[in-house]
Amino acid sequence: MADPDWPGEGVVRAAQGGDVRATATLVNGSHPHVRRFAHALCASPEDAEDAAQEALIVLYRKIGMLRASGALASWLFRVVHNECLRRIRAGVRRADAPVPDRRLPSAEQQVLERLEAQWVVDAILALPADQRRVLVMRDIQGYSGRRTAEALGLSTAAMKSRLHRAREAVRRSLDPADGTRPAREDGGRS
Structure with missing residues (x-):
């Protein structure tokens, strides 16, 4: 990850080792990137928010499974991509979303x-x-x-x-x- 906006490899390695503070830093630092990618890829803003959150949950739960700390961005973007596709296939929509005034x-x-x-x-x-x-x-x-x-x-x-x-x-x-x-x-x- 050459981008300085992403959490550094030291933070990734510490999170992989189980450091709770590093994991929180990693999740918070990855959030804007994951969210931006989800909004560009998913079919609706609601799906994008849900896909971004799902990717961050996966990151939190499975950071220890990441083989190379430099692969964080591509791993997270793959999770977002898969989640957006899953939502498209399943037709997942938020039940509490306001119904627009226009014709459905x-x-x-x-x-x-x-x-x-x-x-x-x-x-x-x-x-x-x-x-x-x-x-x-x-x-x-x-x-x-x-x-x-x-x-x-x-x-x-x-x-x-x-x-x-x-x-x-x-x-x-x-x-x-x-x-x-x-x-x-x-x-x-x-």
């Missing part, structure tokens, strides 16, 4: 929205690792270009080039005109 989407619209979220996930996962890292850091985690370039050991120009290629690849894979997925009847508007 039909079952067909809800399925289409879930499919579209899955298409975005699939498009990002299909990117080459170097492009995926840049895209995730810039567009999902919200890091600055300079910080992303430094964390990945790239020049700013190289980082921008990879980011452009990644965004273009995702855009192409999500374009219904390329024939890989059906176009929505409503033109893509909800």
Whole structure:
């Protein structure tokens, strides 16, 4: 984890060893990153909050199972990713969420929205690792270009080039005109 905003490897190792204070520091320090990723990936803000909390619970309970302290971010993001997918598949929704005044989407619209979220996930996962890292850091985690370039050991120009290629690849894979997925009847508007 090259990002200074993440808890350091010493904190991770101490938490892996059972240090309660280090575990609390680790969970608190990881929260903003996990939450930002969940909001970028999950189908609804409620699901994102729940997925982020679930990831932090998993972190708290299973930090001792993490093999390498440097793999914390990717491990947590995988937990969030899996939790978002689980919620999409299960159709989990909070029962206490206020019902909006607008017309509720039909079952067909809800399925289409879930499919579209899955298409975005699939498009990002299909990117080459170097492009995926840049895209995730810039567009999902919200890091600055300079910080992303430094964390990945790239020049700013190289980082921008990879980011452009990644965004273009995702855009192409999500374009219904390329024939890989059906176009929505409503033109893509909800």
